Amino acid sequence: MENPSNSKTALNLDENVGAMICHLPLWLTGLFLNHIYCVIVLITDKENKFVRFCAIQSLMLLVVYSVLVPIVIIMTCGVGVIVIPVCIGLDIYLAVKANKLEKVKLPVLGDLAEQWS
Numbered sequence: 001m002e003n004p005s006n007s008k009t010a011l012n013l014d015e016n017v018g019a020m021i022c023h024l025p026l027w028l029t030g031l032f033l034n035h036i037y038c039v040i041v042l043i044t045d046k047e048n049k050f051v052r053f054c055a056i057q058s059l060m061l062l063v064v065y066s067v068l069v070p071i072v073i074i075m076t077c078g079v080g081v082i083v084i085p086v087c088i089g090l091d092i093y094l095a096v097k098a099n100k101l102e103k104v105k106l107p108v109l110g111d112l113a114e115q116w117s
Contacts, residue, residue: 010045018045019098022054025091035062049117054098057106057113061091064109 009018018041024034038055045051065087072080097104105114 007048009041009048009051011040015048015051016099016101018048018051019054019101020095022051022058023091023095023098025088025095032062035059050101050103052117053103053113054094056116057109058094060109060113061106 007015009015011018013021021034022038022041026032026034035058038059041051041055069080069083069087072083074080094104105111
């Protein structure tokens with residue numbers, strides 16, 4: 001898909017590709033590579049608000065996953081592993097929407113990400 005606005009990130013990626021990378025699920029990128037990319041975006045790209053928004057929201061979502069998923073799994077004696085596919089599905093949904101340059105604001109996190117971007 002070609003980027004209709006022809007906007008580029010500080011790393012010379014199309015805006016939609018940069019935003020999509022921020023939301024790729026961990027199992028696709030491995031070793032948190034997409035979150036390392038998010039940090040690089042926040043340091044280098046001061047102009048592109050959409051990519052910054054995606055980077056901040058993705059990092060905050062990582063924190064939520066890191067805290068809530070283990071708690072849910074422990075409290076449900078392992079049955080809570082069902083939450084993991086839901087998290088992966090959410091990441092895929094956000095990546096697809098970001099690739100289409102559509103901003104999806106998650107409750108609470110989206111508002112904070114928009115404020116901080």
